[in-house]
């Protein structure tokens with residue numbers, strides 16, 4: 001009785017003593033810089049036994065990148081040890097620095113949880129909030145970091161220090177759910193300036209959609225979790241829909257968010273995690289709003305989207321944990337279905353070749369449905385059975401560093417070793433026709449497979465495919481894959497001849 005009373009009193013004390021976020025302190029009129037936000041996270045850490053601020057590392061511009069852990073479990077707070085029956089949810093805000101409302105919504109959420117609001121959430125979840133995934137971009141009002149890297153598409157190359165430390169954080173906290181919060185501008189050069197229309201969306205949700213993601217996890221996310229999330233956000237008063245890809249012109253086809261594993265959404269899902277992305281509306285600069293560029297309203301939308309997601313994940317904890325645990329374990333054993341699709345792209349949805357979407361006329365606000373070609377079908381090509389291992393015989397030290405950055409396990413050959421392999425011979429390289437302006441140009445190698453015996457030399461690397469990151473590793477290492485490392489800047493290895501990385505048949 002008295003213990004309950006004391007507990008109630010102490011949460012009451014917390015509730016009264018938690019200061020508003022720096023953004024709330026400006027009456028939602030101006031955005032605090034990254035240091036002020038970090039100071040606020042440290043304040044929450046000091047005030048609450050359920051909050052701990054940890055350093056993930058430092059940005060290219062020398063700014064700290066913190067995470068705030070929120071949990072009722074001391075072993076989670078102190079040692080990042082997850083709990084069997086509680087999903088760990090990791091949330092990333094403002095990875096694009098010019099989409100600031102994610103960082104603000106996450107601080108608000110942290111303040112509320114520390115003050116004892118939404119008590120069911122910390123009873124059922126462990127949270128890792130990375131409110132500022134890109135503090136340089138935050139302070140410089142830039143999409144990129146201080147080195148001009150776009151970390152959002154860097155998850156294969158891991159060129160930027162920020163991407164590497166976010167990947168380290170994924171490894172360290174091993175979340176069951178990853179949530180990536182973005183805002184998407186409705187003003188587009190062609191669609192708006194030349195054609196006079198803007199898209200009309202408040203909240204769009206997408207998921208890890210690469211067809212190589214664990215099948216059951218993908219099915220569950222697509223057919224159970226995402227529809228439920230859209231339903232909940234919509235009934236809370238914010239019109240939510242499935243993400244349709246960026247609409248920049250009236251005569252384009254619409255699809256979904258990209259299939260590539262170069263973004264966080266697919267990268268995390270390839271690791272066997274439920275991965276969800278939100279894009280909330282980033283209002284047009286020219287509009288008239290109660291706060292600068294409607295920032296108070298934008299933060300409200302991100303907060304609502306995040307809160308609905310957390311409540312849903314808490315309600316779905318049991319099936320979600322079972323599926324994500326299984327997806328992370330299954331590659332360690334010789335599973336029945338270990339086929340990977342090397343080619344993935346969008347094609348016409350033959351059952352519904354056209355789709356109508358609402359647009360708003362810039363001049364007078366008139367709303368109208370427009371017809372678009374519907375290229376949302378996911379097309380898979382080139383099935384390849386997962387090898388026993390991959391051998392790496394070129395730039396081995398650089399490759400060893402890159403594998404370690406991904407936390408992919410490998411071994412270094414210590415003495416010459418003969419193995420049966422599928423030697424990959426590139427016979428021709430052509431440019432891919434589907435590249436759009438602004439999208440990195442890809443090349444498509446034509447590959448002949450020769451099964452033969454090869455002697456690996458001392459210092460060559462062997463990457464076993466019996467590890468949780470096996471499918472991710474294979475899709476990055478295999479030159480036939482649409483997401484191979486060799487599509488990235490500084491890795492142009494795709495030349496005619498025997499390829500220096502190849503599948504090992506028996507290992």
Ligand SMILES: [Zn+2]
Nearest residue numbers: 096099182183
């Ligand atoms: Zn973004």
